Amino acid sequence: MASKEEIIAFLKNDFPQNKCIVEKVGAKSARVRLKVGMEDLRPGGTVSGPSLMTIADVALYVAILGEIGIVPLAVTTNLNISFLRKPAADRDIIAQCNLIKLGRTLAIGDVFIYSENDSRAVAHAVGTYALPASRG
Amino acid sequence: MASKEEIIAFLKNDFPQNKCIVEKVGAKSARVRLKVGMEDLRPGGTVSGPSLMTIADVALYVAILGEIGIVPLAVTTNLNISFLRKPAADRDIIAQCNLIKLGRTLAIGDVFIYSENDSRAVAHAVGTYALPASRG
Amino acid sequence: MASKEEIIAFLKNDFPQNKCIVEKVGAKSARVRLKVGMEDLRPGGTVSGPSLMTIADVALYVAILGEIGIVPLAVTTNLNISFLRKPAADRDIIAQCNLIKLGRTLAIGDVFIYSENDSRAVAHAVGTYALPASRG
Amino acid sequence: MASKEEIIAFLKNDFPQNKCIVEKVGAKSARVRLKVGMEDLRPGGTVSGPSLMTIADVALYVAILGEIGIVPLAVTTNLNISFLRKPAADRDIIAQCNLIKLGRTLAIGDVFIYSENDSRAVAHAVGTYALPASRG
Numbered sequence: 001m002a003s004k005e006e007i008i009a010f011l012k013n014d015f016p017q018n019k020c021i022v023e024k025v026g027a028k029s030a031r032v033r034l035k036v037g038m039e040d041l042r043p044g045g046t047v048s049g050p051s052l053m054t055i056a057d058v059a060l061y062v063a064i065l066g067e068i069g070i071v072p073l074a075v076t077t078n079l080n081i082s083f084l085r086k087p088a089a090d091r092d093i094i095a096q097c098n099l100i101k102l103g104r105t106l107a108i109g110d111v112f113i114y115s116e117n118d119s120r121a122v123a124h125a126v127g128t129y130a131l132p133a134s135r136g
Numbered sequence: 137m138a139s140k141e142e143i144i145a146f147l148k149n150d151f152p153q154n155k156c157i158v159e160k161v162g163a164k165s166a167r168v169r170l171k172v173g174m175e176d177l178r179p180g181g182t183v184s185g186p187s188l189m190t191i192a193d194v195a196l197y198v199a200i201l202g203e204i205g206i207v208p209l210a211v212t213t214n215l216n217i218s219f220l221r222k223p224a225a226d227r228d229i230i231a232q233c234n235l236i237k238l239g240r241t242l243a244i245g246d247v248f249i250y251s252e253n254d255s256r257a258v259a260h261a262v263g264t265y266a267l268p269a270s271r272g
Numbered sequence: 273m274a275s276k277e278e279i280i281a282f283l284k285n286d287f288p289q290n291k292c293i294v295e296k297v298g299a300k301s302a303r304v305r306l307k308v309g310m311e312d313l314r315p316g317g318t319v320s321g322p323s324l325m326t327i328a329d330v331a332l333y334v335a336i337l338g339e340i341g342i343v344p345l346a347v348t349t350n351l352n353i354s355f356l357r358k359p360a361a362d363r364d365i366i367a368q369c370n371l372i373k374l375g376r377t378l379a380i381g382d383v384f385i386y387s388e389n390d391s392r393a394v395a396h397a398v399g400t401y402a403l404p405a406s407r408g
Numbered sequence: 409m410a411s412k413e414e415i416i417a418f419l420k421n422d423f424p425q426n427k428c429i430v431e432k433v434g435a436k437s438a439r440v441r442l443k444v445g446m447e448d449l450r451p452g453g454t455v456s457g458p459s460l461m462t463i464a465d466v467a468l469y470v471a472i473l474g475e476i477g478i479v480p481l482a483v484t485t486n487l488n489i490s491f492l493r494k495p496a497a498d499r500d501i502i503a504q505c506n507l508i509k510l511g512r513t514l515a516i517g518d519v520f521i522y523s524e525n526d527s528r529a530v531a532h533a534v535g536t537y538a539l540p541a542s543r544g
Contacts, residue, residue: 014451043422049465049484054458076457077378078350078400080216080488082244082262084237100248100260101220105377106349106402108218110246110260112236124236124246126218126262128350130378133405150315179286185348186326193321212321213514214486214536216352241513242485242538264486266514269541352488354516354534356509372520372532373492380490382518382532384508396508396518398490398534 002069007062010070020058020095028099030063033092033116040093047087047122056081056111056125059097064107064129067099071132074107078128087122091115105133138205143198146206156194156231164235166199169228169252176229183223183258192217192247192261195233200243200265203235207268210243214264223258227251241269274341279334282342292330292367300371302335305364305388312365319359319394328353328383328397331369336379336401339371343404346379350400359394360387377405410477415470418478428466428503436507438471441500441524448501455495455530464489464519464533467505472515472537475507479540482515486536495530499523513541 002010004025011018024031032055034040040051057076064074087093094114101108106128113123138146140161147154160167168191170176176187193212200210223229230250237244242264249259274282276297283290296303304327306312312323329348336346359365366386373380378400385395410418412433419426432439440463442448448459465484472482495501502522509516514536521531 017447017450017456039425042425048425049487050458050462053461053487057457076491078488078490079457079461080262080352080486082237082264082486083484084244100257101218105405108220108260121236124244124262126216126260128218128400133377153311153314153320175289178289184289185329185351186322189325189351190322212355214352214354215321215325216350216488218350219348241541264536269513352534354509354536356516372529373490380492380532393508396516396534398488398532400490 001067002065006070007065010065014072018058020055022062025062025066028063028067028102030059030066030097032059032062032095035092036089041089045089047089047093049083052083052087052093052113052123053079053081055093055095056113056123057127059095059111060109060127060129063097063099063109067102068131073132074129076127077130079125081123081125083123085120085122088115091117105131107131137203138201142206143201146201150208154194156191158198161198161202164199164203164238166195166202166233168195168198168231171228172225177225181225183225183229185219188223188229188249188259189215189217191229191231192249192259193263195231195247196245196263196265199233199235199245203238204267209268210265212263213266215261217259217261219259221256221258224251227253241267243267273339274337278342279337282337286344290330292327294334297334297338300335300339300374302331302338302369304331304334304367307364308361313361317361319361319365321355324355324359324365324385324395325351325353327365327367328385328395329399331367331383332381332399332401335369335371335381339374340403345404346401348399349402351397353395353397355395357392357394363387363389377403379403409475410473414478415473418473422480426466428463430470433470433474436471436475436510438467438474438505440467440470440503443500444497449497453497455497455501457491460495460501460521460531461487461489463501463503464521464531465535467503467519468517468535468537471505471507471517475510476539481540482537484535485538487533489531489533491531493528493530496523499525513539515539
């Protein structure tokens with residue numbers, strides 16, 4: 001298992017391009033925040049699909065690290081994302097991940113993605129990570 | 137909107153091959169039960185993948201009918217199912233669906249599937265239905 | 273690797289409930305046929321979604337067995353199926369699977385499903401199997 | 409229908425942040441290229457998942473525009489992506505999309521993604537777009 005602080009330090013070091021802020025980790029779950037910047041916006045005043053996919057993937061990775069510890073070799077093998085509503089351009093994006101399987105070689109989680117202060121999800125993702133079998 | 141009784145009557149009439157029992161409908165959700173029969177079993181003492189996919193699809197359909205009323209023309213366009221654990225052969229299967237989007241032409245729901253009396257899901261599905269645009 | 277004859281014998285023995293006919297195996301692919309029976313039909317004169325999901329899963333399994341040999345412990349972990357057109361009730365269903373990844377612990381394939389003698393796919397699936405790591 | 413030139417002009421105008429180069433459009437298909445930049449790279453010398461998801465989505469959008477003409481209101485409703493192999497950091501990424509359904513309100517396509525000059529796909533995606541029903 002890894003603490004929120006350990007995960008934040010690891011991401012800072014190994015994923016310097018990551019913009020997502022880790023807010024909560026533990027109990028097979030994670031909450032992550034994206035401060036929407038110019039590069040995340042799309043014409044029509046909304047947040048781009050790739051930005052939503054990125055935060056979904058990060059939330060899943062953080063939830064997994066929280067359970068199995070700092071394992072750089074975990075990799076996404078599948079991400080299935082449904083876009084439900086247009087996210088607001090002027091609000092942070094929040095992703096809440098819950099792991100629904102944590103096996104020896106596979107972890108699967110679902111992620112609900114929101115515009116801050118709106119309870120209706122803007123997107124929903126299910127993602128699978130392959131875990132290194134010999135992780136001690 | 138359709139009541140549980142209306143949906144049960146509709147399924148009996150229009151889907152005579154359906155074996156799933158509607159237990160609960162409403163508030164954008166549905167709970168459905170499958171009494172596992174010989175034809176649902178797989179060698180090794182477990183429930184077949186197609187039986188799990190069927191109950192996921194029925195739970196989604198019931199949740200949708202509960203919201204939009206009896207609309208025979210709603211059809212599944214996509215189902216994404218993850219198999220998480222081996223279901224028990226000697227327990228009923230329960231599927232709990234929550235709609236995460238109910239638009240004019242598309243409805244999307246997620247479904248957690250359990251062996252009765254076990255809180256760990258055996259499968260998780262996300263499904264999309266296309267709705268007839270002119271449904272009054 | 274397993275030959276078409278070995279796979280047919282294995283399925284007959286270990287999956288007696290299987291109705292799909294193995295037509296072709298090899299080169300990371302498989303073709304499988306379903307003779308549509310009463311139990312596969314849905315009101316409106318079409319083939320049920322679960323029947324299509326079943327043939328997709330069998331086609332994928334057969335393609336994998338063709339590459340890695342008879343491995344009963346390979347299990348589906350994910351199936352994503354899109355329903356594209358209404359299949360004809362009075363024609364056989366044909367599924368053509370191509371493996372797009374064959375790794376040590378995961379195999380992924382895509383499957384196009386047709387009504388016989390119609391070149392437009394009625395459904396398309398992508399499926400993942402977890403493979404036992406120590407399979408000799 | 410829209411020509412390659414019309415689509416390039418439309419993307420330039422309406423999606424100024426787009427980095428993907430349209431190489432081919434027509435016959436329900438499209439080929440798109442990403443010149444990998446620093447912002448697409450991930451530690452370990454590979455291309456990031458979000459960059460692959462972005463090119464998959466663009467390839468699908470271009471294939472659709474090629475068939476139905478310039479329709480800004482088409483939006484992605486679902487993207488399912490499988491990561492198959494580590495893409496090379498020093499090669500362009502190529503995405504080849506084929507539409508497998510083009511209906512009145514939904515279009516579905518599959519996308520194979522490659523590192524240039526390597527015939528083994530690095531990723532595979534299936535995506536769904538919702539189309540405006542009244543598009544003339």
